[in-house]
Amino acid sequence: MNEILITSSVLILALLLLRFLFRNLIPRRVQYALWALVALRLLVPVELPALPLSVLNAGQQTQEAVSITMEQPVYLMPIQQTPAAEVPSAQTARPGEVVETGDSFGYPVLSQDGQTVTKYAKKATVSQVLGWVWKGGMALTALFFLSSNLIFWRKLRRERVPYPVEHCTRPVYLCNHLSTPCLFGFFRPAIYLTPEAVATPERLRHVLLHEETHARHLDPLWSFLRCVCLTVYWFHPLVWVAAIVSRTDCELACDEGALRNLRDDERLDYGRTLLALVPVKRTPANPLLTATTMAAGKKQLKDRITRIARNPKPIVAAVLAAALLAGLAGACTFAAPQTTPDAAQPLTEKELRYFNEDFFNGDYMNIRNQFLSSHYEDPKDIDLFSLFYNGDGSDCSQTPEGIDPEELDAALDLDRADCPAVLLTTAQIDKVLSRYTGLTLEETNQVSLSDFHYDQTYDLYYNTHGDTNYRSWVNISAGTRDGDQISLYYQDDFNGDGWKCLTLQDMGDGSYQFRSNVPCEKPDIATAYPDWEPELTIPVDDLTPYEPPAVTVERHTNDCAQQFGGFMVGDYTVRLYLSTDGNYYAAVVYDEAVGNDGGTATWDVGCFLTLPAVEENYTVSFFSDLFGHDGIVIRYNGQITESYGTMFYDYYYLTDDGTPVLLARTYGVDSQVIDLNGDGTNELAGEWQFFFQRDGQVYEADLKKLLEENWPALTFWDYAELDPYAKALRVTGLMTADEWSNGSGEANFVRTLYFDGKAVRVYRDERETVDHLLEGVTAPEEVVQKAKDWGQKRYDALLAQDAYLIGEGFDDWRITQIETCSPYRYGWQWDGPEVEIYSLGFEAHSSQPESAVIAGGMYILQDGWIGGFYVEYPYLVCIVEDDGTRTFLESRIPGDCSEGSQAFLDGLNQTLQNAGYTVDG
Known part of the structure; x- marks a missing residue:
C-alpha cells in the first residue's frame, strides 16, 4: 500500500505537469487517455522489473522509517488507572512501555509523565488502527x-x-x-x-x-x-x-x-x-x-x-514528446525499487545448508574437506601431501586393483611398517584432481608431492603414519555468488589461523571445482532476507542496556574430590570439579599441585558457578569475538521459575587479574555466537533472545516479549529454533485467525525472526504455490513429477474420507518438501548401485479452515493450508544407474520414524529386497 501511495502521487503530479505544459499542443483525447495510467497504478498491483529510475529507489529509507512507525503499538479502551507508585515494576519501566502486574487480562502501560499506569483492554499497531x-x-x-x-x-x-x-x-x-x-x-x-x-x-x-x-x-x-x-x-x-x-x-x-x-x-x-x-x-x-x-x-x-x-491543430512532435514523457513517468512509477548490492550476492539459507551438510563434512572421509588443508591461489599449487594425507576418500590401506598384495608388500617392505600405509596410484590421484580441479597430476605444480614415497614400478605414491590429521568438520559461516564463482568464508579452527576464503567454480551440472583457498579478513556479507516485505518490523532502539546477573567469587581451598577437566582462558585455567561439600563448581584456578599419591596436594580456586548435581548435565566450550571478548560458555540445566526449567548458556570471560565476568546468559536448547545482520560484528542468539552491542553497550532483545507486545494475533509461543544458515530464529505457535468465517478461529503459525541491526524483522512465509509445488522446492525434474504423482494420490485418499473426519472445503494440495536423505551417514552399508532417497512434505488446502478436524501432529495455517497428516510411506526411493537413469522403487520407509533411525534403515532394506536386491544384514 505504501508503495502504491508514493508512486501514484508522483504519477498524478507528473501528469498534471504534462497537462499544463502541453495544454495547447496535444489533442485533449490524448491528454484524457493518459489518465488510464493512474487508474492502472491505483487498481492493479502490477510492477515492472527493477529499474535505476524507479521513484522508490529514492524513498527506501523513508519507507523503512514509515514501516517501523506503522508497527508501533497503540493501546485502546482504557479500563483502569493506578498511580505508578503503587506498581513496583513501573519503577524500572520506561514511559509508554507495558509494565508487569501479574494480571492475565489487559495491557498496563506507564504514562508519558511516569505517574500513572493505565490498563487498556485492547492493543493494536498503528497500521491496524x-x-x-x-x-x-x-x-x-x-x-x-x-x-x-x-x-x-x-x-x-x-x-x-x-x-x-x-x-x-x-x-x-x-x-x-x-x-x-x-x-x-x-x-x-x-x-x-x-x-x-x-x-x-x-x-x-x-x-x-x-x-x-x-x-x-x-x-x-x-x-x-x-x-x-x-x-x-x-x-x-x-x-x-x-x-x-x-x-x-x-x-x-x-x-x-x-x-x-x-x-x-x-x-x-x-x-x-x-x-x-x-x-x-x-x-x-x-x-x-x-x-x-x-x-x-x-x-x-x-x-x-x-x-x-x-x-x-495538434503538433505531432508535441504528441510524441508528451507520450514519451508520460511513458517515462509510468516506467518510473511502475518499476520496482532497484536493489544495489555488490555484484556478489549473498548465498541463500538453502545454499549454505548444502555446503555445510552435503558438500563438506559428513562421514569419514570426505576428500572435499581436505581441499581446505593448504593455502593456494591457483589449484595447480594445492599442497598434494596435505590433500591426500589420508587417501582419496576410499580405503587407501588396501592394495590398488590389479596389483598383487604380496608382491607389493615385499617391494615396499610394508610388513615392517609400524603404522598403516596410504596407497595411491597416479590414476587415483588424477581421478580426484580431475573431478575437483579439472587438472591431472601432471598439470599441477606437484607441491609437496615429494613428501610421499614413490614406486615407479607400480606408479604408486605411499606413506605411513599413525595420526589422521583429518579435517572432520568445517563451518561455512557465509558465502557469496558472483556468476559462476562462489566464495565461502570460514574460521579455520582446525589450524587456528583465522578466517579463510575458499573459492569454488559452479560447473553448471551440479558439480563444483576448487579454485583457491586463501587467508582473509572476517567477512561482512549482508544477511539474505526473504524477497518479500516483513509482516512486522519491531524497533529495538528504545531498549535499556543489558545487566547480566552478578557473579560472586568464593575462595575454596583443598576441597577437590574429583576434577572434570580444565580450560585455558587467557593466562588462567578454569576447572570444573566436585567439591568435598557435595557440590559441583566451575572455578578459576589460582594454585594446584598433584601429590605423590596422585591426589590433589594443593587446591586454591575461586568458585563462580554452582552446577547441577549430575556432571552429565553440563558441557563447556569456547567462544570468541563476542562483544570484544573471548572466553568459555558453560551449558547446564537451570530453573527460570520454580515450575519451569531449561538449559542455561553462561558466557564468561576473565579480566586480566583472573576475575570471571558473566557477559550474557541465554536460555533454551541452543545458543550461538553469530553475525545476525552480516555487518562483520557478532551477536549472540538464543531461543528467544538476541543480544547485540551498540555504542559499547550490550542490549538484550527479549523476542518473546517483543512479539507479544507488537503482534496482537499471537496467542501462544510454542517452539523456537535457531537456523545458523538463515541467521534467523524460526518460531511456531498459535494465533487468532479473524479472517475465518467464524471470526474467532485459532491457527498454527510459523514466523522467521531476523535482526537487521536496528529492528527485529518478522517474516511470514509468502512463497507462491505453482502447479502443486511450493516455491523454492527443487529436485530433478523426474523426481518432482514422481512427488506430484505421490501428492495427487495422497489428496485423492484424503477426499475419499468422510467430511466429519477431516472437515470440509478441501480444494487444493501441494508438495512442500523434497529433501534428500543420505543413509550412508548413519552407517548403512550397500555394495549395489547408487541409491537416492527423498523425504516428501504434503499439505492440503481448505476454503473452510474453521471446519477442519485437526488431530495428532497436524497443523493448520491461517491461509487454510493443512499439514502434518499421517502418511504411511512419505519417501521416494530410486536406483541411479551409471548413465544417470533413475528407477523408482515402491518405498517401504515408514512415516513415523526419523531419518537414520533403525526403522528408517530397516524400511530402506525392505524396499530394496522387495525390488529384488540383496541386502546384507
Whole structure:
C-alpha cells in the first residue's frame, strides 16, 4: 500500500505537469487517455522489473522509517488507572512501555509523565488502527457512491419519457426536471435529454452527437473506474484532484470527438449549444456520479468554448514528446525499487545448508574437506601431501586393483611398517584432481608431492603414519555468488589461523571445482532476507542496556574430590570439579599441585558457578569475538521459575587479574555466537533472545516479549529454533485467525525472526504455490513429477474420507518438501548401485479452515493450508544407474520414524529386497 501511495502521487503530479505544459499542443483525447495510467497504478498491483529510475529507489529509507512507525503499538479502551507508585515494576519501566502486574487480562502501560499506569483492554499497531479507519472510510464512501447513483437512477426512472429519435442506436429519454443532458447506465447506457435540448433540431443534433461520443469513448466505464479509485483511496487528496481533472478532460475529449463529425462552419453553433445547455456551477459536479453530465464551472466552460473557437491543430512532435514523457513517468512509477548490492550476492539459507551438510563434512572421509588443508591461489599449487594425507576418500590401506598384495608388500617392505600405509596410484590421484580441479597430476605444480614415497614400478605414491590429521568438520559461516564463482568464508579452527576464503567454480551440472583457498579478513556479507516485505518490523532502539546477573567469587581451598577437566582462558585455567561439600563448581584456578599419591596436594580456586548435581548435565566450550571478548560458555540445566526449567548458556570471560565476568546468559536448547545482520560484528542468539552491542553497550532483545507486545494475533509461543544458515530464529505457535468465517478461529503459525541491526524483522512465509509445488522446492525434474504423482494420490485418499473426519472445503494440495536423505551417514552399508532417497512434505488446502478436524501432529495455517497428516510411506526411493537413469522403487520407509533411525534403515532394506536386491544384514 505504501508503495502504491508514493508512486501514484508522483504519477498524478507528473501528469498534471504534462497537462499544463502541453495544454495547447496535444489533442485533449490524448491528454484524457493518459489518465488510464493512474487508474492502472491505483487498481492493479502490477510492477515492472527493477529499474535505476524507479521513484522508490529514492524513498527506501523513508519507507523503512514509515514501516517501523506503522508497527508501533497503540493501546485502546482504557479500563483502569493506578498511580505508578503503587506498581513496583513501573519503577524500572520506561514511559509508554507495558509494565508487569501479574494480571492475565489487559495491557498496563506507564504514562508519558511516569505517574500513572493505565490498563487498556485492547492493543493494536498503528497500521491496524489506520487499516480500520481506511476500511471504515471506504465503506462510507462506497455507500455514498452507491446511494448517489441509485437516487439519480430512481429519479430518471420516475421522470423519463421515451423520446423517439431516428438513426440513434441508444435509448433516448426526455426528463423535464433534469439540469443537463447526460449519458447514464453501465451495461446499456441511455441518453437523457432536457426540454431545452430538444427546443431546436440543431440543438438536439449537437447533444445527441455529444452523448454518442461519450458512449463511443466508453466514458461510463471510465466514470465507474474513477469512482472505484475514489472509494478505495478516499483519503488521498491527489486522487480527488486527478478525478476532477480527468472528468474535465473527459468533456474536452468528447467535444473534440463530436467536432470531428461537424463541418467547420458548425463549430460556433456547437459552442452556442453548450452555452445554452451547460449549467455553470461554482462547485465541481459530484465526482462519485457516473453520469456524463454537461455541467461545468465557469473556468472550464470558458476553456471549452475557447478551444472550440480556436480549433488548435495538434503538433505531432508535441504528441510524441508528451507520450514519451508520460511513458517515462509510468516506467518510473511502475518499476520496482532497484536493489544495489555488490555484484556478489549473498548465498541463500538453502545454499549454505548444502555446503555445510552435503558438500563438506559428513562421514569419514570426505576428500572435499581436505581441499581446505593448504593455502593456494591457483589449484595447480594445492599442497598434494596435505590433500591426500589420508587417501582419496576410499580405503587407501588396501592394495590398488590389479596389483598383487604380496608382491607389493615385499617391494615396499610394508610388513615392517609400524603404522598403516596410504596407497595411491597416479590414476587415483588424477581421478580426484580431475573431478575437483579439472587438472591431472601432471598439470599441477606437484607441491609437496615429494613428501610421499614413490614406486615407479607400480606408479604408486605411499606413506605411513599413525595420526589422521583429518579435517572432520568445517563451518561455512557465509558465502557469496558472483556468476559462476562462489566464495565461502570460514574460521579455520582446525589450524587456528583465522578466517579463510575458499573459492569454488559452479560447473553448471551440479558439480563444483576448487579454485583457491586463501587467508582473509572476517567477512561482512549482508544477511539474505526473504524477497518479500516483513509482516512486522519491531524497533529495538528504545531498549535499556543489558545487566547480566552478578557473579560472586568464593575462595575454596583443598576441597577437590574429583576434577572434570580444565580450560585455558587467557593466562588462567578454569576447572570444573566436585567439591568435598557435595557440590559441583566451575572455578578459576589460582594454585594446584598433584601429590605423590596422585591426589590433589594443593587446591586454591575461586568458585563462580554452582552446577547441577549430575556432571552429565553440563558441557563447556569456547567462544570468541563476542562483544570484544573471548572466553568459555558453560551449558547446564537451570530453573527460570520454580515450575519451569531449561538449559542455561553462561558466557564468561576473565579480566586480566583472573576475575570471571558473566557477559550474557541465554536460555533454551541452543545458543550461538553469530553475525545476525552480516555487518562483520557478532551477536549472540538464543531461543528467544538476541543480544547485540551498540555504542559499547550490550542490549538484550527479549523476542518473546517483543512479539507479544507488537503482534496482537499471537496467542501462544510454542517452539523456537535457531537456523545458523538463515541467521534467523524460526518460531511456531498459535494465533487468532479473524479472517475465518467464524471470526474467532485459532491457527498454527510459523514466523522467521531476523535482526537487521536496528529492528527485529518478522517474516511470514509468502512463497507462491505453482502447479502443486511450493516455491523454492527443487529436485530433478523426474523426481518432482514422481512427488506430484505421490501428492495427487495422497489428496485423492484424503477426499475419499468422510467430511466429519477431516472437515470440509478441501480444494487444493501441494508438495512442500523434497529433501534428500543420505543413509550412508548413519552407517548403512550397500555394495549395489547408487541409491537416492527423498523425504516428501504434503499439505492440503481448505476454503473452510474453521471446519477442519485437526488431530495428532497436524497443523493448520491461517491461509487454510493443512499439514502434518499421517502418511504411511512419505519417501521416494530410486536406483541411479551409471548413465544417470533413475528407477523408482515402491518405498517401504515408514512415516513415523526419523531419518537414520533403525526403522528408517530397516524400511530402506525392505524396499530394496522387495525390488529384488540383496541386502546384507
